[in-house]
Structures are given as C-alpha cells and as structure tokens.
Amino acid sequence: MQHLTAEESADWGPGHLLDELVGRLPDSFTLKAQFAGPEDPTADPTQAWPADRPELDAGRLEVREPVADQEFWDRAVFDPTRLADGLELSDDPVLAYRKRAYAEGHRRRTAGPELSTLE
Incomplete structure (x- = not known):
C-alpha cells in the first residue's frame, strides 16, 4: 500500500485513477469468503480470525477493459452498504x-476543482 501526501497528488486530474487502472488491465480477482466462528469478533476489522476458519471461493472477477459508458458510472456513488435481499x-x-x-x-x-482537494 502506498500513502501519498496532498502535494504528491495535487496535479492528478479527475480521471487519474481510471487511467491508472486501464494501465493495469487485464487483471483478475478471486473473491473469498471466510466463515466466522461463534467467538470471532465482527465489530473490529483489525482483529484477524484464526487461520483454520473455513473459506469459500465465491467467484472470480476478470476486468479486461474499461466500460463503454464510463460517463454514466462516473455519476454513480459506490455504496458498500447496499446489499442484495437476504x-x-x-x-x-x-x-x-x-x-x-x-x-x-x-x-x-464531481464538484469542480475548488472542492476536489482535501480540506
């Protein structure tokens, strides 16, 4: 993981992260789910569960190229708390x-250059 200061990222344009991602494609990821035991903490993500907990390969995501409708997705907000029923x-x-x-x-x-830097 790389940590950057505000000065190191000051000249990044709005599409910087997408440009960087495109430079890494194609790439793939395996989603793994680990099952907690009855005593395993779920409210503290800094506490690792024991390595002997069962895991499941839940799927593989392969990203080959950027989407054709990137402007649509640029307007969307990713919300990790939106879940499927169940x-x-x-x-x-x-x-x-x-x-x-x-x-x-x-x-x-999306607010423009005056609000795009950290306050």
Missing part, C-alpha cells in the same frame, strides 16, 4: 464510515 451488514462500524467517505469522495470529484 444479505445483512455485520456490526463492523467501518462499513457505515465507508458509505459516507465514498459519498464525500464522489462529491469532491
């Missing part, structure tokens, strides 16, 4: 924070 969020408080953080990031990306 799924529930855990009691992990980070999820509630991410919802607000992603909404704020979207607001800054």
Whole structure:
C-alpha cells in the first residue's frame, strides 16, 4: 500500500485513477469468503480470525477493459452498504464510515476543482 501526501497528488486530474487502472488491465480477482466462528469478533476489522476458519471461493472477477459508458458510472456513488435481499451488514462500524467517505469522495470529484482537494 502506498500513502501519498496532498502535494504528491495535487496535479492528478479527475480521471487519474481510471487511467491508472486501464494501465493495469487485464487483471483478475478471486473473491473469498471466510466463515466466522461463534467467538470471532465482527465489530473490529483489525482483529484477524484464526487461520483454520473455513473459506469459500465465491467467484472470480476478470476486468479486461474499461466500460463503454464510463460517463454514466462516473455519476454513480459506490455504496458498500447496499446489499442484495437476504444479505445483512455485520456490526463492523467501518462499513457505515465507508458509505459516507465514498459519498464525500464522489462529491469532491464531481464538484469542480475548488472542492476536489482535501480540506
């Protein structure tokens, strides 16, 4: 993981992350689900569960190229708390924070240059 200062990213345009992603394509990811035991903490994402917990390969995502309708997706806000029927969020408080953080990031990306930098 790389941490950047505001100065290091000051000249990034609104499409910087998409441009970087395109440079890494194609790529693929395997989604794994690990099952908690009855004593495993779910409200603290810094606490690792024991390695012997069962895991399931839930699927593989392959990203080959950017979508043709990127402008549509640029207007969308990613919300990790929107779930399909039958799924529930855990009691992990980070999820509630991410919802607000992603909404704020979207607001800054779409608000124009005066609001796009961290305040």
